[in-house]
Amino acid sequence: MPAPFRLVASDIDGTLIRSDGTLSPRTIDVIERLPVPLVLVTGRPVRWLRQLYDQMSDPPPAVCANGAVVYDPDTDEVLVATSMDVELLLDVAKKLRDAVPDISLAVEVEDGRAFWYDENWPMRWESEHRQVRVLTSPEELTSVPAVKLLARSASAGSPDDFFALVSRTLGGLAETTHSSSSALVEISAAGVTKAAGLAWLSEREGITAEHVLAFGDMPNDLPMLAWAGHSVAMGNAHPSVAEIADEVTATNDEDGVAVFLEKTFGL
Template sequence: MRKNAGVTTSAADQRPVPAHPRPRLIATDLDGTLLRDDKSVSPRTVAALAAAEEAGIEVFFVTGRPARWMDVVSDHVHGHGLAICGNGAAVVDLHGGAGRHRFVKVRDMERTTALDVIGALRAAAPETAFAVERTGGIHHELAYPPMHLDPAVTIAPVEKLLAEDSDLADQPILKLLAHHGALSPDAFLALAREAVGPLAEVTRSSPTALLEISAPGVSKASTLALCCEERGIRPEEVVAFGDMPNDVEMLRWAGRSYAMGNAHPDVVAAASGRTVANNDDGVAVIVEQLIAEARA
């Protein structure tokens, strides 16, 4: 066998054999990846996503965002209407537009696990402030900085927010958020992973020292794998895109993966390829190539 220009040829018949199977699913992060810095979806990207689905390639948005922040892409979900939100904690159907999503799958965190994680982090970094993301919205401590003008449903000490008799107790916990005002983002991530250990999955997607904490085993990668298994799609038939540490596991899992030109160094190390930055339509560049390959 010999390789030439991205294909492998057999010495017996010299017919080209694709180096990769035809993609059946594109999995893309949003912020810093599919979206430009102004949070818009460029016309070129819209056209590329539509062309992919016309070619029979499903597109999944896989994001750390909660479902209520998905309005920016809800017009582009096309046939299946599904997106993976909260770093894998929920699969939502976005049909109907902003504010009308439906939870299809929830991979929540146990209340006792959340309290154990908070105890471990408080011991390691006492100035940490917490928020609790539930299916009904975000609730946080007074010291936690509100993000993206997203008003809290409740502001109270996190132990009260997680109390067994709380009015919120019937809403599944999708993830915890932890913020530290003095530590650097990567230092806080390393410290938290050491302190929390196997209790939960700790990652980050923000440029600030804001961590996102999910139930053990819950990540973008593991929930994407479940969705693909339900569809009979193999990892090698998936192409993934990302830019931040919360994308690393997904990029390693997918058969082909691309770090954005603006990606964190850990993401560059995890991906099998690179594309240009989000502001230069890096996802669209690769998707157009994939479609050209599929038509060849």
């Protein structure tokens, strides 16, 4: 009996790609033979998609920045973007700086095509990118709308502990989540989640949640996995993800998404 799914939604890091950032030959083959559309649903900004798209013959659309941006690679067009306005950024940044003395902040601006960061942000990559720059003053951080605010702390303990601290501090003022092995929290406008972005794109295509199969591995995937008709956690998933998923597949380094799709669609 054919699978009842009309769309496959997959996170990227820790899920679709291996730990070295590549798609395995097996996964590429399965994606190319998949009888339904694939949508990437990621915390990544638009500018980080090219590394993955270059490995694919037919790049699929992407829900980026944890649901704040929906992107069409065929036209290089942002279909929808939900930003935090300047007033909200000012409020959130002040609360975080008051609560966490050593906090460092950064923002995804221009729909995720540019990245601005505090001087004390631990920048380790893409620092030479023309759309990535260090801010000359704290006020610059909140000078324009942003699709995502990122917060780091060197003294906040575990990623889960820091996430709990930031969530308590903001008290629902904005959406908080995390997907890193370090103390990094990702903050969006209230209501912006991977589920919301995926729901927007699915509705545009005439597809309802019950016909969506979703894969993920980290807490920022939880809303999407709860929304989708069938959810699959990776073998390497955060405990909170494995707990709520309908099924668990192999790890990302064991081609877990491909393994599950082969079985489900008879590929």
